[in-house]
Amino acid sequence: MVNTQATPEQTRPAETGEGGGRPRLLLVDGHSMAFRAFYALPAEKFVNSAGQATNAIYGFTSMLVKLLREEQPTHIAVAWDRSEPTFRHEEYAEYKAGRSETPPEFPSQVGLLQELLGLIGVTSLSVPGYEADDIIATLTTRGLAEGMDVLIASGDRDTFQLVGEHCTVLYPGRSLSDLIRMTPEAVEAKYAVPPERYCDLAALVGEKSDNLPGVPGVGPKTAAKWLAKYGSLDALVAHAHEIGGKAGQNLRDHLDDVLRNQRLNRLATDVELGVDVTGMTLGHWNRDGVNLLFDNLEFASTLRDRLFAVLSEQAGDDSAEPVQDEGFSVELVDPAPGTLGDWLAAEIAAGARTGVALEWSGERGGDIIRLALAVPSGRAVCLDPTQLDPADEAALTAWLADPAYPKVLHGVKWALRALWARGWTLDGVESDTAIAAYLLEPGRRNFELATLCLRYLGRELTEHNAEGAQLTLDLEGTGDDQDTARRELALRALATVELALALDAELTRREGLDLLHNLELPLAEVLARMEDAGIAADLTYLRDLEAEFAAAVRQAVDEAHRLVGREFNLGSPKQLQQILFDELGLPKTKRIKTGYTTDADALAWLAAQTDNELPVILLRHRDQTKLRTTVEGLIKTIAEDGRIHTTFHQTVTATGRLSSAEPNLQNIPVRTDAGRRIRRAFVVGEGYEQLLTADYSQIELRIMAHLSEDEALIEAFHSGFDFHAQIASRVFRIPVDQVDGEARARIKAMNYGLAYGLSDYGLAQQLGISPKEARVLMEEYFSHFGKVRDYLEAVVVRARREGYTATILGRRRYLPDLNSDNRQRREMAERMALNAPIQGSAADIIKLAMLRVDRALRENGLASRMLLQVHDELVLEVAPGELDTVRELVVEHMSQAQQLRVPLAVSVGVGPNWHDAAH
DNA sequence: AAATCGACGTA
DNA sequence: CGTACGTCGATTTG
Secondary structure (H helix, E strand, C coil), rough: CCCCCCCHHHHHCCCCCCCCCCECCCEHHHHHHHHHHHHCCHHHCEEECCCCCHHHHHHHHHHHHHHHHHHCEEEEEECCCCCCHHHHHCCCCCCCCCCCCCCCHHHHHHHHHHHHHCCCEEEECCCCCCCCHHHHHHHHHHHHHHEEEEEECCCHHHHHCCCEEEEEEEEEEECCCCCCEHHHHHHHHCCCCCCHHHHHHHHHHHHHHHCCCCCCCHHEEEEEHHHHHCHHHHHHHCHHHHHEEEEEEEHHHCCCCCHHHHHHHHCCCCCCCCCCEEEEEEECCHHHHHHHHHHCCCCCCHHHHHHHHHHHHHCCCCCCCCCCCEEECCCCCCCCCCCHHHHHHHHHCCCCCEEEEEEEECCCCEEEEEEEEECCCCEEEECCHHHHHHHHHHHHHHHCCCCCCCEEEECCHHHHHHHHCCCCCCEEEEHHHHHHHHCCCCCCCCCCCHHHHHHHHCCCECCCCCCHHHHHHHHHHCCCCCHHHHHHHHHHHHHHHHHHHHHHHHHHCCCHHHHHHHHHHHHHHHHHHHHHHHECCCCCCCCCCCCHHHHHHHHHHHHHHHHHCCCCCCCHHHHHHHHHHHHHCCCCCCCCCCCECCCHHHHHHHHHHCCCCCCHHHHHHHHHHHHHHHHHHHHEEEEECCEECCCECCCCCCCCEEECCCCCCCCCCCHHHHHHHHCEEEEEECCCEEEEEEECHHHHHHHHHHHCCCCCHHHHHHHCCCHHHHHHHHHCCCCCCCCCHHHHHEEEEEEHHHHHHCCCHHHHHHCCHHHHHHHHHHHHHHHHHHHHHHHHHHHHHHHHHHEEEECCCCCCECCHHHHCCCCHHHHHHHHHHHHHHHHHHHHHHHHHHHHHHHHHHCCCCCCCEEEEECCCCEEEEEEECCHHHHHHHHHHHHCCCCCCCCCEEEEEEEEEECCCCCC
């Protein structure tokens, strides 16, 4: 569905059917929509072999197809901006100044899009001196005069002023395919002004992207309030003198801006176009031409088929073969009780993949309430595990546990935990569509099934014949929520199995299948066990700790209030700024958006700058508050079994690391004494003897040594002596035993800095020396470790050429910004390119180690188990009598996880709690 | 109620 | 003006 706010019928003629009623005119803002498409689809994924970017073309065309199909316009035109200045620039030279430059992959796509529109018989318009909006406003006026219903697809809010009874704007929401229907009611609901007043509101508020400042401190709310009171901007201006408060003064001070905005916002409705709106019907289209163009762009057949289908429909051409243009065809069957085994045997040949989808009660875990299986032909079953015939249950559990029947799931870790909770097992998992998509695009934010279907199959997560199916069910009198839920889950199972196929193909091309099968999928099972296990927490101890931290917070608050002479919120950066810089007149710190920073660095600096005790108190307050909230958070997450069960996310980080959430057990304090006390709350559980921690020493630096093949670095790691001191000894040309703490610290900072893409400026900042000194230090460093510099440079060059970085195991991270014209973006991407292979390889290695450790524990019949992973550290719970075996096994498998040019050192500690298990 | 920001904990 | 995260409270926006 296009709309999210209102029904399409609002602008459609009521019950007139096709061919009757008013003509419908669709007007598209070409640049605006193409730009949205450009940013909605990853540029690096849409490039043909000639290097032409196609993401905007693809996205725009999909959107157009959807609009044609769902809105059934009788007339259509696409308006384009031109590069030369418009009358708005003449009025206001700064108009749209300060916009970041157009991405280089964009402009060439506009030409191709216009070519495509020509081929499918859609009018393209652009007029010198005017923007697309003005053309659209003009056509809207004329269309309305001709008795048409007008639809405007545009991402420019200025078009809202055109909205009316017969004119709706389709404004892109979260995604390009999610167009929000801006009817008069929707505009009024969103902005509290009628559409014809929208430009007045925009004039008051201003428009950042057009570089049109509005009245400071006046947002849509205030502006709407004023307009409601005075009726219009003109009336408001006439009464500007009587408006009180700061906002009123600001209005008077910025009246010129507002009046200028008003002139610039108003769209021209009298642009000379030379064509008549009635002639903009959808007419002849050139099938061969479109085929040739799409071949050149290397577009898959799906988009082409959909385009041809909708064009044929428009042209009343019934000869075209029907294509399934969206959705999935689910055939949900209900085997009679006791016959599930027969169905499975008949429907699912051994070796053929099945999509499996589960639904459970509650948010995390809970009981399975439904389970659906679907095969690619579309046939599916949906079962309620609690209502199963005993024979069926036996057949199902045997099938689930049989590795000869390959399965694909979306989010296998949760499924495993849910199935295990029922005492069932799952084997033969060949893909997890979320993880597969993550390996393809680790930077992706959203891995929902529906999103991936759209992205990789070009289809919505809906049933192809949903309306028909619904109708049948309703006629039979069974159309209740249960049936909908069953059909939906079957749909998910089917979508998963179809999606897995597409992801497999792509993953094969990108050499990521091995990573999926031999690393991430088996790891998901290990993580499921770790999450199920959780880590025992000492609740009494945590409560005491909380009370203690809370008391310290209260004391800091009291001291601060006494010092300042009144009460204020120490937790509010805003109030802090007010007090520190305005009232106390302390020196200004680094500028941030909202004024001056009050972060820990700045407070420490202030403490040194002045005699005022406040910064010190604030630092202590920050510290203790942070500790208190950490402890509070932990207490809240202790489960009924007295343990904390974090969730390890496997598809979140761009580099390949895991992340931990609810609660995050990867950021439990360790650096300070007070912080470390929290680690004492993580204790060994009943039935176990010790906690054991094992971590990699300097794994990232070892990886840098390995990847750079720098002999001196490699040698330093082989010698086994203090690494940083050895490097410092070389850089400063002094014997190792004369390296002092200061020199070692500098080199340590540089060692790690290099792995992060550090600049001389950044190093200077970090070490408190001048950039020049930092540069000298770096030069000296590289004179001894030249291959490191060569490696770091080569990484970026290669990533720029290939579009991605790769880890030791071939995990890729795509970095299109390496070719950005924007320096800041480009340099950011370069630092990411430097860091990703190092951080990502470390992630690969510890994941390998986890698989090996987990397998070794199980194969040796040990009861000890892994509980946590903290990037370079594993925490295990050791069963009685197993300590020596486990210690040896963990060290062996962690250090042998991957052969490198340097040894992988692992240090181990043991104790009754996480703190004491440190080493 | 949800989104955003500043701040800060970890590797 | 080194990387990668998640969470909190305050604040803003809807």
